Amino acid sequence: MHAVVRRALATVIVVLALPAAAGAQPGVGVKAKTGKGLYAAYCLSCHGVDGSGVTSTSHPPGVLDVHGLGPPLKGVGALAADFYLTIGYMPLADPHEQPRHTKSPFDDREIAALVAYVASLGKGAGVPHPQPQRGDISRGLSLFTEHCAGCHQVVAEGGYVTNAVAPPLHQATPVQIAEAVRIGPYLMPTFPASQISDSQLNSIIAYVQWAKHPDDRGGWSIGRIGPVPEGLVAWLIAATALVGCCLVIGRRFQR
């Protein structure tokens, strides 16, 4: 509980304090400069000056005395920046935490500015434009089963790997899915075009979009995570109801 409170407090403090620091940056109005200002306020402590990265703890503390740690951003391109910012993985309160899907503290304009700034740091891939409407859901299912379901579960409910959580994909947009496949955020492997082509990716995205609202023929989906919860429901609810029935209709034998 303490950790949760502490994290919440830390987030509040960062969110409250940092816009002040951002406001101190001059030249608001020009897109790239705004991006640079936002970067200085929110990202620099961990990702270093001009996206050079902070890869050792001996690095001097950054803004607000934060001891940051983060990978270099030179050459990651608009694709990675757009993914991490729109999904709310960044800014991350504690670099040792697994990033989670959260609402971004930035508005769309600020995200666009930051993405443009990070993209300007080096040559990298642009934001992809997947076309799931051109994909094929059944082909997507077989590709998803082959490449993704091991961690993300077959209807994209998410799962576990040792030491981390593979997130569910309910909230992921087509662009975010396309980006994640190419960059492999956190502990996910990357899937270059030689592994999953753009047209295969369209099918995978089409399937993930379908899997957000699958056709639950059986009725109650019970989390769609397989036979264990279904068995629990059958045994705990149905068996309890049956025993209850027996108690109601039966009569205790009197000696």
Place this chain on the structure above:
Amino acid sequence: MSALRRWAIALGVLLLGRKKRQPRFADRPRIVPPGDADPRAEWLVLVLLLFAAAAAVGFIVVYSFNHLAHQTQYLGLALGLAFACVAAALILVAKRLVVTEELEEDYPLPHPTTQEELEQLVEESGDRLTRKRLLLTGAGAAAGAIGAALVVPALSLGPLLDTGGFYETPWRRGVRLVDEHGKLLLLDEIEDGTFYTAYAQRADKELLGSPLVVVRFEPSQLHLPPKRRDWAPGGVVAYSKICTHAGCAVALFRKPTFPVVEPGPALICPCHYSTFDPTRGAKVIFGPAGRPLPQLPLAVDSSGVLRAAGNFSGPVGPSWSGVRSKAPRNAS
């Protein structure tokens, strides 16, 4: 018209007509204590049974539709309702319409004479047997052999006697690596941060010893055992894709984006989360697996194609007693 009237009368009689049954044993004294008729309960049972019939008909109606939203649920509801009504009707009959009585009977006392007689009977029946022990031995032999005959076919289920097939792999020096579509794996096309499934060229993909998981690292990241120094050309390592615990496919690759703060790279089996470190010869770092994934030594030929430089470092597949003392063999 008259037919209709007769039907109406028949229905009326069926529904409204009540008649006390004529007792068949009127001349004898009653055994079961007399009880009152319960017309309300009878009505209720009738209504419940008709409900059950209606629900069953409803099932047939729903079933006859080709496409209906929530069809499965309606089917279940109809059938469940039918069964529930029948059950309720039966409960009602048992509790309200049929006489129930609890009786208790004392356990009979043993009869000493009968007991002795029985023992004598058994004793004298065996008079004709003069080689009792020999016959018993014979019966034991027959029973034992028949029992063994029943059990022996079960040996086909497991590798108790013949485990040779498990150690056969299609890999030997020079065998090329191909992907699942049969395309050759080239060293230059293997990217780091991702993982590949590879098979032996021109071998059955279903063979336990065929599938590999191939990953690439910076050569400086690899810490293979000294004997395996040259097993990873260009930092490409290959391990058997079959988990050494229960034989599932090792389908998960954990790849840190920022290794400074994130858990290191790992190959993980999704069945029981056995976790292997691919940079250290697939050493087990977590989970129930008892030994590392067998590693396949790799080499690159002049055209850049990945080839095996020998057979696996250990036996492929799930573990059982004595597995560590075995070595993989080439399938003939």
